[in-house]
Amino acid sequence: MMETQSKIRIKDIAEMSGVSVGTVDRVLHGRTNVSKKSLEKVQKVLDEINYVPNHYASALASNKVHKFAAILPMHEVDSYWARVEKGLYEGVRKFNDFKISFDVFQYDPFNDESFKSECDNLINSEPDAVIIGPIFNYNIMKNFVDRLDKKELPYALLDSNWSEFNPVTFYGQDSLKSGEFSGRIMEMAIKGDADEIAIFRVMGEGRVASRQQMNREVGFRNYMKEHCPKCKIHEVNLYAYDKPGMKEILNEFFTQNPDVQYGVSFNSSIHLVGEFLCKEMPKRKVTLMGYDAVDANVKCIKDGSVDFLIAQHPHDQGLNCFRSMFNACVLHIKQKRDHYVSIELLTKENIDFYTD
Amino acid sequence: MMETQSKIRIKDIAEMSGVSVGTVDRVLHGRTNVSKKSLEKVQKVLDEINYVPNHYASALASNKVHKFAAILPMHEVDSYWARVEKGLYEGVRKFNDFKISFDVFQYDPFNDESFKSECDNLINSEPDAVIIGPIFNYNIMKNFVDRLDKKELPYALLDSNWSEFNPVTFYGQDSLKSGEFSGRIMEMAIKGDADEIAIFRVMGEGRVASRQQMNREVGFRNYMKEHCPKCKIHEVNLYAYDKPGMKEILNEFFTQNPDVQYGVSFNSSIHLVGEFLCKEMPKRKVTLMGYDAVDANVKCIKDGSVDFLIAQHPHDQGLNCFRSMFNACVLHIKQKRDHYVSIELLTKENIDFYTD
Numbered sequence: 001m002m003e004t005q006s007k008i009r010i011k012d013i014a015e016m017s018g019v020s021v022g023t024v025d026r027v028l029h030g031r032t033n034v035s036k037k038s039l040e041k042v043q044k045v046l047d048e049i050n051y052v053p054n055h056y057a058s059a060l061a062s063n064k065v066h067k068f069a070a071i072l073p074m075h076e077v078d079s080y081w082a083r084v085e086k087g088l089y090e091g092v093r094k095f096n097d098f099k100i101s102f103d104v105f106q107y108d109p110f111n112d113e114s115f116k117s118e119c120d121n122l123i124n125s126e127p128d129a130v131i132i133g134p135i136f137n138y139n140i141m142k143n144f145v146d147r148l149d150k151k152e153l154p155y156a157l158l159d160s161n162w163s164e165f166n167p168v169t170f171y172g173q174d175s176l177k178s179g180e181f182s183g184r185i186m187e188m189a190i191k192g193d194a195d196e197i198a199i200f201r202v203m204g205e206g207r208v209a210s211r212q213q214m215n216r217e218v219g220f221r222n223y224m225k226e227h228c229p230k231c232k233i234h235e236v237n238l239y240a241y242d243k244p245g246m247k248e249i250l251n252e253f254f255t256q257n258p259d260v261q262y263g264v265s266f267n268s269s270i271h272l273v274g275e276f277l278c279k280e281m282p283k284r285k286v287t288l289m290g291y292d293a294v295d296a297n298v299k300c301i302k303d304g305s306v307d308f309l310i311a312q313h314p315h316d317q318g319l320n321c322f323r324s325m326f327n328a329c330v331l332h333i334k335q336k337r338d339h340y341v342s343i344e345l346l347t348k349e350n351i352d353f354y355t356d
Numbered sequence: 357m358m359e360t361q362s363k364i365r366i367k368d369i370a371e372m373s374g375v376s377v378g379t380v381d382r383v384l385h386g387r388t389n390v391s392k393k394s395l396e397k398v399q400k401v402l403d404e405i406n407y408v409p410n411h412y413a414s415a416l417a418s419n420k421v422h423k424f425a426a427i428l429p430m431h432e433v434d435s436y437w438a439r440v441e442k443g444l445y446e447g448v449r450k451f452n453d454f455k456i457s458f459d460v461f462q463y464d465p466f467n468d469e470s471f472k473s474e475c476d477n478l479i480n481s482e483p484d485a486v487i488i489g490p491i492f493n494y495n496i497m498k499n500f501v502d503r504l505d506k507k508e509l510p511y512a513l514l515d516s517n518w519s520e521f522n523p524v525t526f527y528g529q530d531s532l533k534s535g536e537f538s539g540r541i542m543e544m545a546i547k548g549d550a551d552e553i554a555i556f557r558v559m560g561e562g563r564v565a566s567r568q569q570m571n572r573e574v575g576f577r578n579y580m581k582e583h584c585p586k587c588k589i590h591e592v593n594l595y596a597y598d599k600p601g602m603k604e605i606l607n608e609f610f611t612q613n614p615d616v617q618y619g620v621s622f623n624s625s626i627h628l629v630g631e632f633l634c635k636e637m638p639k640r641k642v643t644l645m646g647y648d649a650v651d652a653n654v655k656c657i658k659d660g661s662v663d664f665l666i667a668q669h670p671h672d673q674g675l676n677c678f679r680s681m682f683n684a685c686v687l688h689i690k691q692k693r694d695h696y697v698s699i700e701l702l703t704k705e706n707i708d709f710y711t712d
Contacts, residue, residue, distance in 0.1 A: 174709065181705035188544035223705075343706035349537040349579075350699035353530065 008049055016049075017041040029061050055331040065099040066330050068092070068322070069127035071118055072158075073135075073209065074106040080268050080292045080314050081133060083356055084158060087318020088131065094319075095326050103127070110204025110240055112140055119144045123151070129329040130155040131321060134162065136207055136214070141165070156325050158317060160211040161338065168328045169335045171321040173312050175212045178343050179219020182264060182289060185308055185345060186220070187227050189287050190262055194230040198253065200265040200273050204240040209267065216266040216291075234260060238272065250276045254284060261286055268292035274305035293346060293354055301351050309346040315356035317341055364405055372405075373397040385417050411687040421455040422686050424448070424678070425483035427474055428514075429465040429491075429565065436624050436648045436670050437489060439712055440514060443674020444487065450675075451682050459483070466560025466596055468496055475500045479507070485685040486511040487677060490518065492563055492570070497521070512681050514673060516567040517694065524684045525691045527677040529668050531568045534699045535575020538620060538645060541664055541701060542576070543583050545643050546618055550586040554609065556621040556629050560596040565623065572622040572647075590616060594628065606632045610640060617642055624648035630661035649702060649710055657707050665702040671712035673697055 010028070014021045019038045026034045027042045034042075045051075059066075070088055075081035085104060092102045105122045108114040115135040122130065130148060132155055134141050145165050148155050157165065159172040186197065199217060201208050208214055224231055236253050238246045250273065254260065263273055263286050270290020277284055278300075289308040290297060300306035320339065327333040346354055366384070370377045375394045382390045383398045390398075401407075415422075426444055431437035441460060448458045461478045464470040471491040478486065486504060488511055490497050501521050504511050513521065515528040542553065555573060557564050564570055580587055592609050594602045606629065610616065619629055619642050626646020633640055634656075645664040646653060656662035676695065683689040702710055 177705055177709070181703065184703055184705050185544075188541075191547065340709050342700075342709045342711075344698075345701045347537065347540055349533055349540050353533070353696050353698045355698070 008051070013042065013045055013049075013051070017045045025061075029058050055333070059098055059330045063099070065101055066129070066326075067125070067127045068100060068102045068129050068131065068325065068329075069105065069122050069125055070102070070131040070133070071105045071107060071115075071122050072131075072133040073109040078295045080294060083294075083314035084133070084318040087315040087320075087356075088322045089318075090315070091319045091322025091326065094323070095330075098326075098330060100326075107135065109135060109209040110207075112137055112205075115140060115144075119147070123147060127153065129153065129168075129325050131158060131325060132156065132167075133158045134160040134211065136210055138162075138164075154325070154329050156321050158321055162211070167337070169321065169324045169337060169339060171317045171324070171339045172212060172341060173216075173343055174340045175215035176219040176222075177340075178310065178312075179216035179221075179266070180223045181219075181343050181345075182216065182266075182310055183220045183223025183227065185289060185310075186224065186262060186264060189289070189307065190228065190231065193228065194232070195228075195262060196232045196234065196257065196260040197224070197262040197264065198234040198236050198257070198260050200236045200238060200263055200270065202240050202265070202267060202269045202272075203237045209240075213266045220264065220266070238269075246272060247276060247280070251280060254281060254286075263288045265290045268294050268297060270306055270309075271296040271300045274300035278303070278305045293351065293356070298351060301346065301348055304348070307347065309351070311344045311346050311354055312341050313344075313356055364407070369398065369401055369405075369407070373401045381417075385414055411689070415454055415686045419455070421457055422485070422682075423481070423483045424456060424458045424485050424487065424681065424685075425461065425478050425481055426458070426487040426489070427461045427463060427471075427478050428487075428489040430462040434651045436650065439650075439670035440489070440674040443671040443676075443712075444678045445674075446671070447675045447678025447682065450679070451686075454682075454686060456682075463491065465491060465565040466563075468493055468561075471496060471500075475503070479503060483509065485509065485524075485681050487514060487681060488512065488523075489514045490516040490567065492566055494518075494520075510681070510685055512677050514677055518567070523693070525677065525680045525693060525695060527673045527680070527695045528568060528697060529572075529699055530696045531571035532575040532578075533696075534666065534668075535572035535577075535622070536579045537575075537699050537701075538572065538622070538666055539576045539579025539583065541645060541666075542580065542618060542620060545645070545663065546584065546587065549584065550588070551584075551618060552588045552590065552613065552616040553580070553618040553620065554590040554592050554613070554616050556592045556594060556619055556626065558596050558621070558623060558625045558628075559593045565596075569622045576620065576622070594625075602628060603632060603636070607636060610637060610642075619644045621646045624650050624653060626662055626665075627652040627656045630656035634659070634661045649707065649712070654707060657702065657704055660704070663703065665707070667700045667702050667710055668697050669700075669712055 010021055010024045014024045019041055023034055023038050024042055027039060073081050092100055103125055105118040107118040130153055134157060154168045157167045157170040161170045161172060238249060268291050270288055274288055277286055288306045291310050293309055293311045297309055301309060324335045328335045366377055366380050370380045375397055379390055379394050380398055383395060429437050448456055459481055461474040463474040486509055490513060510524045513523045513526040517526045594605060624647050626644055630644055633642055644662045647666050649665055649667045653665055657665060680691045684691045
């Protein structure tokens with residue numbers, strides 16, 4: 001388990017180049033005040049010995065502040081995005097031996113203008129690297145990514161992946177597979193072969209909040225079409241900015257559709273349905289499945305008003321995404337393009353052993 | 357996020373005690389060749405200032421080799437225990453700045469004498485700390501643990517927990533909850549309310565290999581008794597040292613019990629049943645569930661001969677267990693008694709995103 005390797009020290013390079021140790025040090029760390037002649041001498045030796053720079057030591061020694069910025073959907077305490085953000089900040093702390101700054105810009109996921117204006121703020125803050133929790137709209141994302149590319153600013157994608165872009169890395173679930181998995185669990189939960197299922201969507205501006213959510217629904221529908229072709233799937237649209245209206249919509253839906261015994265939501269809001277049924281229709285038994293072990297959902301799992309959650313370790317997503325960006329942008333280590341995170345089923349029986 | 361604290365340096369302690377820096381250093385690192393008088397002077401100052409030792413620096417500076425030993429069930433390449441062992445060795449590597457030795461003693465889990473004799477070998481090797489993958493028998497474990505206690509040797513338990521013992525820490529699944537979770541999944545998989553289920557057990561000396569396995573079965577049966585009371589549960593005992601005999605037993609069982617459509621195993625051997633059915637009774641559809649994402653099981657999930665696996669990150673168990681023991685025994689940081697690991701469902705849809 002021991003490895004030996006002959007290490008070339010700065011002292012050796014200095015001797016080989018015929019310059020001082022201090023000069024080699026200045027060259028290696030990219031500092032100024034080195035004469036052109038000395039620089040050439042050192043560079044020649046570095047080329048000859050195939051010198052692989054120790055970026056870690058180099059970055060530690062550097063006076064440069066590495067400016068990271070993230071643009072994320074605005075979020076309440078304990079939401080999916082709050083946990084991702086906590087993970088990002090833990091990443092910042094992990095590398096606090098280095099000079100790092102980190103700013104987070106929050107946008108309204110249902111308001112394209114809000115995203116655009118936060119993109120402007122982010123770019124004006126002149127970061128060195130960017131982490132993006134993407135907005136739904138392709139053209140708006142494309143415009144932002146093009147601006148980053150033009151400035152040669154490296155960026156990472158979190159949660160929603162886009163094969164059309166070239167981020168340093170992506171962290172999040174494979175949304176289609178995640179939807180197929182939720183279909184598999186639903187198929188197991190339903191007992192008859194012609195059951196009725198409701199998809200609950202939290203909408204704004206006529207769409208859900210993210211591509212990740214939209215594609216989970218695609219994966220779910222693909223699975224159900226193949227494995228439960230006779231199941232009837234209802235769509236129930238709830239409006240993010242109309243909480244009182246939600247109650248009305250749910251009340252109407254469940255009253256008009258007495259045979260719906262199963263429900264699913266592809267974001268972390270299934271607790272809204274669980275709480276509604278618990279309070280307003282306590283005798284109605286609907287098997288519910290949703291995403292993310294946020295506190296409100298965990299509470300519903302424990303009291304039985306929600307049956308299944310699919311979890312994805314948001315804190316680890318944030319932490320690992322920050323680490324990847326740090327490795328790529330500060331240590332110049334190439335990162336894997338796609339990091340698909342786990343797709344985990346939580347029930348009353350195993351939820352106590354899940355950690356973010 | 358910055359903390360400031362006034363640090364007392366060795367130099368300060370030396371001045372306050374009126375001895376040399378070297379003497380303080382020797383006292384702090386527990387070395388010999390310090391006069392009784394100097395020792396008392398230094399100790400008095402340490403008491404006065406409520407000195408909290410920096411165990412990390414102290415351990416790094418020490419010349420002591422920390423001898424860790426593990427006693428584990430013998431295992432084939434890629435088994436659950438092979439992955440745990442890999443994790444333990446990764447732990448050893450992580451702390452290779454320290455002087456650590458690590459020996460693994462392997463015993464036959466179905467042979468009590470083999471365990472006893474490896475316990476002797478382990479104790480004769482004079483380790484400082486012990487990691488135990490327990491044998492099934494309580495009295496034999498008790499005897500071993502008593503010997504460790506008498507020598508004041510700290511130990512950890514892996515996989516099977518025993519509330520009667522006082523290990524530094526335990527890493528593994530909550531076996532009853534794990535069994536209940538497998539019951540929940542089985543309840544969902546079965547479609548009728550009076551279905552027939554087979555429990556496949558790999559036995560030796562009239563028992564399964566571990567308490568963990570036995571208690572998973574207890575949890576499973578509890579769940580099924582409550583939620584599917586009309587289900588008929590068969591027991592099929594396979595013998596670990598009689599591989600040809602397995603085929604005969606499975607053949608006889610499936611022939612005599614044409615209504616059994618579901619099967620479960622509480623260790624990592626469900627692939628034996630999947631492979632048998634695939635090859636010998638390709639038309640017989642049995643929904644199978646087992647434990648552990650070992651290669652043979654993953655292959656069965658992908659070809660559809662096994663439907664569900666419950667996974668538990670064995671590599672992380674080994675790594676984290678070693679880290680805990682290192683923290684407890686070298687850095688003198690108290691560890692949590694029980695570390696219950698996650699209970700994860702793997703299917704064809706999400707298995708690609710699971711990592712050990």
